[in-house]
Amino acid sequence: MAALLFGVSTPLSKPLALEMSPLWLAGFFYTGSLLGILPGFFPRLGMRPASTASFLSIGVLERAEKVALAASILIGGVVAPVLLVIGLTRFPASRGSLLMNAESVFTVLFAYILYRERMTLRLMVGAALGSTGCAVASLNHASGGSGGALFFLSAALLWALDTNILRVLSGVNPLAVTVWKGIGSALFLIPAAALTGPPPHSPVLVLWALVVGSFGYGFSLVCFLRSIRGIGVSRTGAWFGFSPFIGAVLSIALLKEPVTPAFLIASGILLLAVLTLQGFRMPRVKRTS
16 A cells, blocks of 8 residues: 555655645645554554654653654655656656666665664575666666656665664554654655745645645555565565556556557566565464364
């Protein structure tokens, strides 16, 4: 669900990125993310509804969790989305989406470096395939050159680091983390955007950005945190690797972006990389007599 929601948000963000500044758009995304917690209060989603006092009180977090939350807000809630929006203004959304497959590679590598998760041949092969696919996807393109690819890759790197930081918060109510990440990011981005220029004049664009933020950055994060708690960082990152393919397909369908040979080759290589990484640390079935 997290992969689907974030994948859909990428092509829907492209027209918005051409109409407003990266800071304003990222700010609206995370302001809208606060609306994304609302579905989490439905009992069938397996989340315990928290009282307003309990998940708005930052005092319930341990020191390490507070540090992790602050780092997550800065890295994943401020810098990474701004880089993504800049990339959308300089590179086709379909190929930019493919480049976000690098997040899966970076996620499992960070998991190994930071948490010493098991390094296997499958992981190394997946990382090599992912690097090759991203190199092909970033080849020069007439509509923006390969420079825009660096913004997507940088955003993928930072979100991969954010994923591993969020591991520290996996035991905290996902609704609380989403609320505080949305509030913290918006409080930083909106004033920063105001210093660079006036907000967009179209209420329709603002509403569109808030809606995209609600499901692409809000409820998607809630689902993402639930996944980390249930299956761990590496497998969550691997499954999330399908998100870029959703974004790429929708970008071609909705934005009428061209399908180039480089896109097809990169898609094949990256799909193989994701499937390889998805199998990383599959659970073993315990047999009982």
